[in-house]
Amino acid sequence: MPPDDPLPSRLSSDVYAVLRRQIVTGELRPNQPLIELDIAERLQVSRTPVRESLQRLAHAGLVVPRKRGWAVREFTPDEIRQNAEVRMALEGYAASLAALRGSPSDIAAIVAIHERRLKLRSSDEAMRVKTNRDFHDAIMRASGNPRLTDAIYHSGQFYFNAPIARVTTGEELALGNADHALIVAAIKKRDGPAAEKAMRAHIQRTFALFWRVTGLAEPLDVRQE
Amino acid sequence: MPPDDPLPSRLSSDVYAVLRRQIVTGELRPNQPLIELDIAERLQVSRTPVRESLQRLAHAGLVVPRKRGWAVREFTPDEIRQNAEVRMALEGYAASLAALRGSPSDIAAIVAIHERRLKLRSSDEAMRVKTNRDFHDAIMRASGNPRLTDAIYHSGQFYFNAPIARVTTGEELALGNADHALIVAAIKKRDGPAAEKAMRAHIQRTFALFWRVTGLAEPLDVRQE
DNA sequence: GCACGCAAGTTTGCATACAAATTTCATTTC
DNA sequence: GAAATGAAATTTGTATGCAAACTTGCGTGC
CATH class of the missing domain: 1.10.10.10 (Winged helix-like DNA-binding domain superfamily/Winged helix DNA-binding domain)
Known part of the structure; x- marks a missing residue:
């Protein structure tokens, strides 16, 4: 946390x-x-x-x-959807800033965390959760904007009491790795818009999985673009 | 407020x-x-x-x-820059959502406020401030995401104690109207990415004016894209 | 003249006191 | 048996008490 x-x-x-x-x-x-x-x-x-x-x-x-x-506080599915969108806005922008202005060492750190995660076995749940957080943290750090990082953490609180933290299937690991790979590639290419788009799509997919795993009714209009 | x-x-x-x-x-x-x-x-x-x-x-x-x-709390120029970026992320996204899923009446409201603002004289300062706020409020409402709206307000607090609220030159009115026109046009065309881009540029320009008017040193890296 | 130290004064952090508002629950009434 | 009533018990909102931590400022020694 x-x-x-x-x-x-x-x-x-x-x-x-x-x-x-x-x-x-x-x-x-x-x-x-x-x-x-x-x-x-x-x-x-x-x-x-x-x-x-x-x-x-x-x-x-x-x-x-x-x-x-x-x-x-109880969060309705629609409020969780709203939070997901806030996160797409903030974390997507953080990814674009990371691509545009992250230092070489910032980017090397992101790549290193990603590669460490690729080697995980799907049973290693604690490690999967940790490297996922590390990955997102590294991108935020690379954005060079601590306020943005704070805002993301703040928005993140809102769905932790929902069971999203327990979305831990092997499928999720594969899906997450594929998403992360796209983000990393865009950042390495210094392509801000692509990094932003990839990050938004990643969050989108995470929540789509969330609705499915929890059995909560997916609110309308979740899908953007 | x-x-x-x-x-x-x-x-x-x-x-x-x-x-x-x-x-x-x-x-x-x-x-x-x-x-x-x-x-x-x-x-x-x-x-x-x-x-x-x-x-x-x-x-x-x-x-x-x-x-x-x-x-x-005192905000350094760099923290103000960070807040501006948070706002670009959030309000840009709100504009894109407004374009993609705002109801016809939402959009009519945005257009009406914009047109009312076009008729203002540059001496009408209170009205200028009010219609500006109305404009941004209408877009947030059209986004269909109250949490996003909250987050924007929250981020907005952070530079109010700086003199940005008093950026009130006639030049600012003209510049604001031109920016708003671009945003309105994109929303009317239901072009989410264009609305997002226009809103970000608008906030960017507002802050550029802010640095100039206040005489504060503009932090590096403010400019994106 | 400067530094140090000590004592008085602030100001906080936490605990407790107390009244008002609300809830609970038993008793009565229909 | 269900509804109503009212008194007791909770629980809050605000105020105040108190000791500890920090500041301030003066006096003393060098």
Whole structure:
């Protein structure tokens, strides 16, 4: 999971990190009410840091206000689709920037991660997840735009509590590798538009697989271009 | 100014709204330390809602932690450039979605706003600002993706405390109208890629003007494609 | 004249107190 | 047996208390 901006206040940040992880992993279910005192007792702190972390979670969009208190946000299929589009916009642009202005060492790093991933066996699930993240991270880094990277992480949070993180079939590995290869080729050629297009298509396909694996109804209009 | 997600807690939200406005308008200067007790007394509330609103402001990126307490975030020219790029990514994509899937009435609304703007005189500054915002809002609405709209607003906050809102020369009006015309034409033709390209170029030119008007050094690598 | 140190004053981070609003639940009424 | 009522229990929103950490500024020694 990507880091989130740290704060000096210890407890508040700790509570935030714990709740965020529990929401994102699904340990706290969507629509589950978040009772301040329960959380405070569970984490052995007072309500003050709990309330402060809830404010941050609300701003992050992971928690929504109820008539009374807060609840874990539930994402509808359509909201997940919207997030996928935000990600296509941001990460596609990051790929184009990486192609246009990534330093040679940035690009070498991307290539190296991609080649390491090609050697994986489909059973090596943890490694597959890790190299996938590394790949996307390397591209963002090569974009030379930390704000863009932040925005991508931010948008990424939104569907982690959906089971997309568990899309782990062997098919997905092959598909992902093919997609990644197209992206890498475009970046190596310094072809910004091609890199952008390939990245968007990759995200698109990942989500198409997501709908299929989860059995969620795919919203209309997902497909672009 | 775009709305921000409201909260049930009255005071906390009020304090957040006030501080946000003061930061964004420059009433609170960058790097100015934010003393909880001062704010509490100024707004006639206790420290609790002040602290909660500071958490939200921190997550919004408008306020940064200091060794002790908080300060209004200052944006460097490079960070402003980064934000401009985020906006190019998001709003460009919104324009392409508007072209590809905006309803006829969505598109009629965009055209109407554009034509109203064409009739403005350069002295009508308030109206110019308003129709500009309306124009961009209409495109976002036509994109059919509220999350994308939110993300754009979010990214927009980041340079409001810079003087870009006050780029108000007559030249800017003419330039803006020419840019808008290109965007409108592409959307009417249902040409997504052209709309995206035109919107990116528009944002690019707006920022180029911004660097010139403010006298800030333009960071390298602003120019894409 | 400069540096150091120490004490007083701020200011924060966390905990707790308290009242108001809401929910729950048992009891009554039909 | 179902609905209504009202009192008790939760739970929140805000305020305040308190100790620790950091700053400030003055005085002292060199």
